[in-house]
Amino acid sequence: MSKTFFDTGISLDGFIAGENRGPKNPLGDNGSSIHHWMFRQKAFWKYHGKQGGEENGSDGDLINEVFARAGAYIMGQRMFEEGKPNRPQDLFKAPVFVLTHKKREPWVQKGTTAFYFINDGLESAFTNARQAANDKDIRIQGGCRHHSTSLEYKPD
Numbered sequence: 001m002s003k004t005f006f007d008t009g010i011s012l013d014g015f016i017a018g019e020n021r022g023p024k025n026p027l028g029d030n031g032s033s034i035h036h037w038m039f040r041q042k043a044f045w046k047y048h049g050k051q052g053g054e055e056n057g058s059d060g061d062l063i064n065e066v067f068a069r070a071g072a073y074i075m076g077q078r079m080f081e082e083g084k085p086n087r088p089q090d091l092f093k094a095p096v097f098v099l100t101h102k103k104r105e106p107w108v109q110k111g112t113t114a115f116y117f118i119n120d121g122l123e124s125a126f127t128n129a130r131q132a133a134n135d136k137d138i139r140i141q142g143g144c145r146h147h148s149t150s151l152e153y154k155p156d
Contacts, residue, residue, distance in 0.1 A: 002130055004138040007066060009034045026082040038063065048088060070094055071136025072129035074122075077102065079141065080115065089113070095132040096141075097125040
């Protein structure tokens with residue numbers, strides 16, 4: 001049976017994302033600072049279909065493990081909207097269930113990523129995600145929006 005895990009970046013003092021978040025600035029002002037460790041990892045860039053990073057180590061192993069175990073994702077409307085302009089096609093490589101009040105048809109991308117918009121609550125999102133995950137885990141994606149970045153490393 002699949003497990004559910006929550007994936008976010010947060011500092012010890014509670015910083016998740018900066019002010020002025022939006023589609024053109026998905027992590028907010030100074031928001032990428034919490035993710036510098038990840039941007040250094042070759043595994044992060046490889047997963048995004050890009051060349052980059054200078055490290056292959058335990059952090060890269062963690063990135064690979066997290067992506068490999070996820071068979072379905074659940075995220076909120078805000079993360080979806082803020083990341084959409086910057087997210088490469090088929091980033092998630094699994095179904096994504098977006099919790100929203102907006103009714104819309106699924107957005108099926110090239111590859112194996114499809115976004116399904118869930119209007120009837122979290123329980124419905126979990127039911128759909130469990131079925132779609134095929135015994136892999138369900139990843140609740142949010143907070144840090146690290147998949148929403150423009151995939152360009154810009155130190156703050």
